[in-house]
Amino acid sequence: MSSEVEVTRSHPVPDPGIPEHVERWVDVDPAASRRAERQIAACFGAVPLLALGFIVVYFFVPKTWAIQFAGLHAQAQNFWLGLLGGVAILLVGIGAVQWARLIMGDHEISEERHPAGSTAEDREQALDEVHEGITQSDLPRRKLISTTLKIALPSLALPALVTLLDMGPWPGPGMRAATIETTIWAEGVHLVTDVTYRRIKAVDMVVGELVNAAPENIQDLNNDPAAKAAATAKAAIIIVRMDPNTIKIPQSRKDWQVDGILCYSKICTHVGCPISLWEHQTHHLLCPCHQSTFDLGNSGVVVFGPAARSLPQLPITTDSEGYLVARSGFTVPVGPSYFERDSTHDYQNGDN
Amino acid sequence: MAKPTTVSSDSPALDVATPEGKKPLAGLGGPAGWLDDRVGLAKLSKGNLRKVFPDHWSFLLGEIALYSFIILLLTGVFLTIWFKPSMAEVEYQGTYQLLRGLPMSEAYQSTLTLSFDVRGGLLVRQVHHWAAMLFVAAATVHMLRIFFTGAFRKPREINWLIGIGLLSMALIEGFAGYSLPDDLLSGTGLRFVDGLIRSIPIIGTWAEFLVFGGEFPGTIIVPRLYMVHILLVPGLLLALIGAHLALVVYHKHTQYPGPGRTEKNVVGYPLFPVYMAKAGGFFFIVFGVTVLMGTFLSINPVWKFGPYTPNQITAGSQPDWYMGFVEGAIRIFPPIEWHLGHTTWSWQIFLPGVGMLGLLFGGLAAYPFIEAWITGDKSEHHLLDRPRNAPTRTSFGVAGITWYAMFWIAGGNDILANTFGGSLNAITWAMRFAVWVAPVLAFIITRRACMSLQRNDQDRVLHGAESGVIVRTPDGGYYEDHMPIPTDEAYTLTQHAEYPSLEPTAAVDENGVPMPAQVTKRRARVRDWFFRANLAKPSADEIAAAHSHGDEAHEVEASDEHKAVSQH
Numbered sequence: 001m002s003s004e005v006e007v008t009r010s011h012p013v014p015d016p017g018i019p020e021h022v023e024r025w026v027d028v029d030p031a032a033s034r035r036a037e038r039q040i041a042a043c044f045g046a047v048p049l050l051a052l053g054f055i056v057v058y059f060f061v062p063k064t065w066a067i068q069f070a071g072l073h074a075q076a077q078n079f080w081l082g083l084l085g086g087v088a089i090l091l092v093g094i095g096a097v098q099w100a101r102l103i104m105g106d107h108e109i110s111e112e113r114h115p116a117g118s119t120a121e122d123r124e125q126a127l128d129e130v131h132e133g134i135t136q137s138d139l140p141r142r143k144l145i146s147t148t149l150k151i152a153l154p155s156l157a158l159p160a161l162v163t164l165l166d167m168g169p170w171p172g173p174g175m176r177a178a179t180i181e182t183t184i185w186a187e188g189v190h191l192v193t194d195v196t197y198r199r200i201k202a203v204d205m206v207v208g209e210l211v212n213a214a215p216e217n218i219q220d221l222n223n224d225p226a227a228k229a230a231a232t233a234k235a236a237i238i239i240v241r242m243d244p245n246t247i248k249i250p251q252s253r254k255d256w257q258v259d260g261i262l263c264y265s266k267i268c269t270h271v272g273c274p275i276s277l278w279e280h281q282t283h284h285l286l287c288p289c290h291q292s293t294f295d296l297g298n299s300g301v302v303v304f305g306p307a308a309r310s311l312p313q314l315p316i317t318t319d320s321e322g323y324l325v326a327r328s329g330f331t332v333p334v335g336p337s338y339f340e341r342d343s344t345h346d347y348q349n350g351d352n
Numbered sequence: 353m354a355k356p357t358t359v360s361s362d363s364p365a366l367d368v369a370t371p372e373g374k375k376p377l378a379g380l381g382g383p384a385g386w387l388d389d390r391v392g393l394a395k396l397s398k399g400n401l402r403k404v405f406p407d408h409w410s411f412l413l414g415e416i417a418l419y420s421f422i423i424l425l426l427t428g429v430f431l432t433i434w435f436k437p438s439m440a441e442v443e444y445q446g447t448y449q450l451l452r453g454l455p456m457s458e459a460y461q462s463t464l465t466l467s468f469d470v471r472g473g474l475l476v477r478q479v480h481h482w483a484a485m486l487f488v489a490a491a492t493v494h495m496l497r498i499f500f501t502g503a504f505r506k507p508r509e510i511n512w513l514i515g516i517g518l519l520s521m522a523l524i525e526g527f528a529g530y531s532l533p534d535d536l537l538s539g540t541g542l543r544f545v546d547g548l549i550r551s552i553p554i555i556g557t558w559a560e561f562l563v564f565g566g567e568f569p570g571t572i573i574v575p576r577l578y579m580v581h582i583l584l585v586p587g588l589l590l591a592l593i594g595a596h597l598a599l600v601v602y603h604k605h606t607q608y609p610g611p612g613r614t615e616k617n618v619v620g621y622p623l624f625p626v627y628m629a630k631a632g633g634f635f636f637i638v639f640g641v642t643v644l645m646g647t648f649l650s651i652n653p654v655w656k657f658g659p660y661t662p663n664q665i666t667a668g669s670q671p672d673w674y675m676g677f678v679e680g681a682i683r684i685f686p687p688i689e690w691h692l693g694h695t696t697w698s699w700q701i702f703l704p705g706v707g708m709l710g711l712l713f714g715g716l717a718a719y720p721f722i723e724a725w726i727t728g729d730k731s732e733h734h735l736l737d738r739p740r741n742a743p744t745r746t747s748f749g750v751a752g753i754t755w756y757a758m759f760w761i762a763g764g765n766d767i768l769a770n771t772f773g774g775s776l777n778a779i780t781w782a783m784r785f786a787v788w789v790a791p792v793l794a795f796i797i798t799r800r801a802c803m804s805l806q807r808n809d810q811d812r813v814l815h816g817a818e819s820g821v822i823v824r825t826p827d828g829g830y831y832e833d834h835m836p837i838p839t840d841e842a843y844t845l846t847q848h849a850e851y852p853s854l855e856p857t858a859a860v861d862e863n864g865v866p867m868p869a870q871v872t873k874r875r876a877r878v879r880d881w882f883f884r885a886n887l888a889k890p891s892a893d894e895i896a897a898a899h900s901h902g903d904e905a906h907e908v909e910a911s912d913e914h915k916a917v918s919q920h
Contacts, residue, residue, distance in 0.1 A: 006728040008850045012892040013813070013842040018612030018619055058471055063447070075474065082475045082647025090640025096633025100626050110612065110619045111404040113604055113734055116507035168561040176557065179567045194663060212663070225441035225455070226571045233543075233568055233662035266663060271547025271682070271701060272568070273540060274665045288667040289544065290683045291766055291776055304777055306682060306700045308689030336547035337698040338557040343691040 018108055026102050036102040043095030050088035057081050176340060183215075183235040185314060185329040190216040191239060191263065199323045202258045205241040208280040212266065213237050215326070234334050236266040236274055237314055239324065240296050242283055247297035251352045256315035258324065263314040264300050265334040268292055270307035272336040285311070301349040309337065310347040405627050406607035406620035410497045415631060416490035419638040420483045421593065427480040428582065434470055436462040437532065437578035439571040448655050456659035459534040459574050463654055479646030484529060486642060488522050488674040495519060495716075499749050501736035503606045504720040505729070511599040516717045518592050520709070521585055523674055528581040530652065530672055534574055537652075539660025540669050542573060544682075551701035569662060609735045609847045611840040618734070668767060673760075680762030681708045684783045712756070719748075726875065726882045727851055740809070741848045743802035743885035747795045754794035758787040799885045806887040809845045812837050814890055814898040836899065846890070851883045 026033045057080040065076035118126070139146050169175055190199050194214040205211065215235050221228035244260035256262070264285070266274050273289035283297030292305030300311030312334045315327035332345050387393045405411075438458035444451050446461070447468040466473040495515060498504055504512035531538045531545075546568040550556045565572035604618045613619050621627060657666065671679050681704030690697035723745065724730075739746040761768070762783035769776040816834035823833050837845075856876040859869040890898075 006851065006854070007731060008852060010850070010889075010891070011843075011847060012890060012895055013839065013846045015614070015847075016611045016839045016843055019840060063468070063471065077471060078474045079647060081472050082479075082643055085475075086640050086643030086647055088640075089636050089643055093633045093636030093638075093640055096629045096636065098633075100629035100633065104626050104629065106621070106626075108619055109402075109404055109622060110617045111604070113616050113618055115732060116603060164562070168563070168565040171557045171561045175561075180557070214663070226439070229569050229662055230567045236663035271544050271551075273543060273669075274663045276665055277667060288665055288766070289540065289669060290679075291780065292687075302687060305780075306685050306687050308687040308698070308700055336550055336701070337689060337696040338550045338560070339552075339554055339695055339697070340557055341696040342694040343689075343696045344694075 018110060021107050024102070024106065033103075036098070040095045040098050040103070043091045043098065047088045047091050050084045050091070054081060054084045054088065057084060171340075173340075179230075180234075180335070180338065181333040183330055183334060184217055184221075184231050185215050185235055185326050187326060187328050188319075189326045190319070191237070191316065191324040191326065192216045192218075194236065200239065201322050202261055202318050202324055203322060205239070205261055207241050207243050207260065209241050210278040210280070211239045212276075213239050213263075233272070234265075234267060237263050238266045238275070238278075238285070239263045239316075240278070240280075240283075240285075242280075242297055247283060248299070250299060250347075253299060253313065253315070253347075255317070256313060256327065258316060258318055261316070261324065262296060263316045263324070263326075264294075264296060265312045265314065265330065267335045268307060269302075269309040269311060269334075270305070270336060275311070298349065299347045299351070301347065309343060310349075313347070400601075401624040402622040403601070403604075404618050404620045404622055405605050406613075406618060408608055410501075411605065412634060413490055413494035413497055415634055416638055417487055417494055418593065418597075419635045420487035420490055420642070421589065422635065423483040423639055423642055424480060424487060425586070427476045427483065428586075430476045431466065431480055432582060434462055434466040434473060435459070435532070435578075437575045439534065439569075439574050444659075451655065451658065454659060457534045457574070459532060460654070460659045463533040463535070467655065475643070475646050477646075478649075478651050479643050481530075481651045482645040482649070483642050484526050485651075485673065486638075488519075488526055491515075491519050491522055492674070496749065496753070499719075500739045500746055501606070501608075502733065502742055502745065503736055505733040506724065507603055507732050508599070508606075509720045509724075511596060511603070512720055513717055514592050514596045514599070516713055518589060518596065520713045521589055521592070523709075525581060525585040525589065526672055526674060528577045528585065531577050532574060532581060533652075533654045534660050535654040536657040536660050536664060536666060537654070537669060539569070539662070540665055541671055543568065543662065548701055548705040551698035552706065553697050553702065556698075556702075569660075604734070606734050606736050609738065610844050613735060615732065615734050668770070670764065670767070676763040677712075677756050677759040678705060678708055678763075680759035680765075680783070681705070683765055684759075684762045684780055684787070686784070708759075715752075723882075726879050728854075728871070728875070728879070729849075729851070735847070737848065740802045740805040741886070743799050743806070744882045746802055747798040747885075750798040751791040751795040755787060755791040758783060758790050762787070803885050803887065810887065810890060813842050813845050813895060842895075846895075848889070850889065851879070851886065853880045853883065 026036050057077065061077045061080055063075065063077050067074045067076045067079050134140065171179070191213045192199055192215070194212045197214070197216065197219055199216070200211060200213065214232065214237070218228060218231055218235060221231055239261060240263075241259075241261045247260065247262075249257060266276075268275050268287040268289065270287065270290055270292045273287050275285050275287040275292075275294070277286040277288055278284075279286065283295055284303060285294045285296050285300075287293070287305070287307070290306050292307030293303050294300045294307070294311045295303045296311070300313055302308065302310060312330045312332050314330055316324050317327050319325045332343075333341055337343065384393060388395075436458045440458050441455050442458050442461050444454050444456050444461055444464065446452070446464055448464055451464065463477075466477060468474070498512065498515065527541070527545075531542050546560060546564060549560045549563055552559055560568070563573070563576075564570045565576075605620075607613050607618055607620070610619075621630075658664075670676070682701065685700045685704040688699045688703075690699065737745075739749075762780070765779045765783060766776060768774065769779050816836045819833040819835045821833040822830055824830055854871045854876050856873040857870045859866060859872075861867050
């Protein structure tokens with residue numbers, strides 16, 4: 001199908017051609033022209049002065065000085081360096097653009113376009129050269145060479161990719177069990193506050209209270225910051241105390257709590273943000289990242305948002321002195337989903 | 353070309369003043385001659401120095417993107433002098449009192465040092481961040497300009513694809529950059545990326561372990577992102593920008609329609625000296641404005657967020673603006689997760705996270721080819737479309753912007769709820785519908801608006817411009833006098849190409865043997881729909897007719913109106 005049928009180009013109004021050049025004020029008035037020149041020169045002329053000012057500020061304005069202006073607070077050094085430097089750079093630009101606009105000739109000119117493709121002649125010539133080259137290489141008759149080369153080149157990509165496989169450990173079943181599927185929680189580990197590592201007495205918690213907490217053994221990792229960060233990213237918990245009469249505790253989790261004190265993973269089951277916004281009237285816990293909302297009064301089921309799994313609950317009890325202590329580790333992996341995760345054991349609304 | 357002369361440095365020839373009318377570089381002596389002898393300087397610049405570029409403000413958008421990139425390179429080099437891409441833990445003992453004694457990574461510590469103890473460090477950091485915001489913004493708006501004016505059409509499809517590649521890489525580059533300081537906000541962003549990578553079906557966990565070097569957070573992600581941010585992606589960006597500009601030079605710039613502008617020429621000002629001064633000057637203007645933004649507008653004050661720890665977060669955590677639409681998609685996507693046997697398929701993360709980016713960039717990349725298939729137009733286009741003359745494309749564009757905007761707004765659903773005292777859940781639900789409904793509305797409204805604008809163009813060509821003078825006829829009628837519009841404008845309003853509807857061609861030849869139809873029924877139908885909102889432009893005869901009995905027409909119109917009015 002030729003383009004002429006698909007597209008029609010008519011010009012009901014004939015092309016009047018490039019508009020006639022209109023002289024600018026500066027072209028006809030010598031005074032305006034001199035004024036424009038002076039303005040542009042003033043722009044350029046101010047630049048060295050501002051640059052000098054920048055250097056003076058760099059050496060003589062201490063970093064402790066501050067500027068208070070109209071309720072704003074700014075570091076004086078940053079303010080003056082930026083102001084002087086910024087205006088200096090800006091003036092170079094304004095001067096150059098004004099030069100082009102006011103002084104340089106503004107006659108529009110027209111340039112021919114040529115089709116992007118080559119001419120038939122060029123194509124012919126190029127093809128001839130390609131043909132000559134192919135003939136000289138004798139490839140058409142040497143299929144064995146071309147075939148083996150076609151296999152040889154891609155096969156080099158494999159070693160290149162394989163060398164990347166050491167970028168991280170391989171998450172086989174054993175590696176997963178030792179990393180993303182476990183936390184440092186275990187039977188008998190005390191629950192401690194997450195900043196001061198103070199043990200928490202059950203009787204000290206009031207109804208409606210939420211405590212951000214950690215396992216006591218996280219301190220064992222103080223000398224290994226990387227291990228501590230990885231452990232924290234999974235073991236962080238929140239402890240809440242609710243009125244036991246206003247919440248639903250399934251039969252299977254009767255002894256996972258202490259008088260309405262329940263403990264949940266703090267790591268969202270969506271993409272792993274630490275969940276922190278507690279609505280103590282509704283027992284809802286809201287993730288500030290993507291607003292997944294979990295009902296802590298109902299075993300942590302999702303009530304809103306993009307998370308699809310309940311918050312894992314940590315079974316807790318008290319020790320002989322009344323301090324909160326874990327009965328075991330988490331019964332399911334905490335944190336965001338991953339492909340190999342067996343999600344059939346997570347609590348679902350209505351489970352007993 | 354004049355034969356190059358060699359002149360010894362003490363030759364009196366160098367001191368000779370240029371006589372009146374003589375060319376300044378006569379004989380190409382001195383350093384220019386030296387270079388020409390070795391690399392053929394004159395051959396390279398001949399014909400290119402006076403290359404013509406058309407003038408229009410919208411052509412500056414791409415320039416802003418390019419200049420922001422140069423600013424990013426300049427400021428980025430300064431930042432690398434100080435920044436330490438290390439997650440090793442240190443105790444902060446620097447100038448900023450409120451964080452003293454806190455354990456933090458070297459990355460965060462060096463960012464604080466850069467901000468508080470290096471003179472000009474905060475300024476350069478803020479200029480770098482603002483330039484990054486501007487880079488993505490300018491590239492995005494530049495892409496919209498290309499889209500709405502149809503500049504992606506033949507022969508520029510490859511450059512459109514390069515542009516899409518540039519934009520997608522700009523997002524990665526920006527994300528890698530703001531993840532580096534290892535403050536609480538950037539760490540939260542990385543936590544999200546960890547969850548996102550994990551959600552990829554089948555290979556997610558493996559990808560996560562390879563990228564993070566094991567479990568989140570590990571100690572290697574910041575150094576790796578640093579490599580991505582300062583070497584890998586900038587290198588690719590630089591190479592693609594080079595190709596992008598080379599193609600602009602080869603194709604010559606597109607131009608807006610107007611008198612004297614055709615598909616076969618380019619009208620404007622020469623590169624040397626006008627565009628060198630204008631574009632060079634504009635670089636300094638962009639740079640200067642960015643420096644002033646870095647001076648007066650605080651951005652990413654990492655010291656307020658504190659160091660990253662995996663168990664802390666602040667409410668209202670937001671990514672940089674260009675990641676907002678992905679954030680929104682993640683927030684409003686319904687919780688669809690499959691638990692099949694011993695596996696978990698997190699569609700609610702994978703689809704909006706990875707799928708959304710794929711859909712956006714895939715759709716953008718495919719568009720020129722889809723439109724070319726519909727129009728069947730195989731000719732080269734150097735004159736830009738006025739958006740109203742391509743109503744369906746324009747409507748697609750506005751619908752796309754609306755779609756993006758809805759996701760972007762959804763990315764701030766918590767901020768909206770907080771600011772306007774609304775229900776977070778209601779806003780989320782509203783956005784779940786809005787991302788489907790709003791683009792359709794935008795499409796319909798835009799198509800109607802384009803048709804109205806085309807009618808307005810027609811009116812102006814046929815009847816002239818409204819003069820604002822209301823004339824009262826002797827018998828009491830009123831009409832507004834119209835003035836003829838300038839020929840230049842009339843030409844501009846009527847020069848666009850038209851796409852007549854096509855009859856499907858037979859799929860069998862005259863002997864009844866099946867053959868591929870040149871215009872299939874489906875294409876004829878789609879084409880018909882695509883151009884349905886294109887109004888036929890008036891013919892030369894119609895224009896002449898409208899003009900010749902100009903005043904009579906007014907009288908007739910006026911008395912018609914008069915009759916209509918007098919009936920009431």
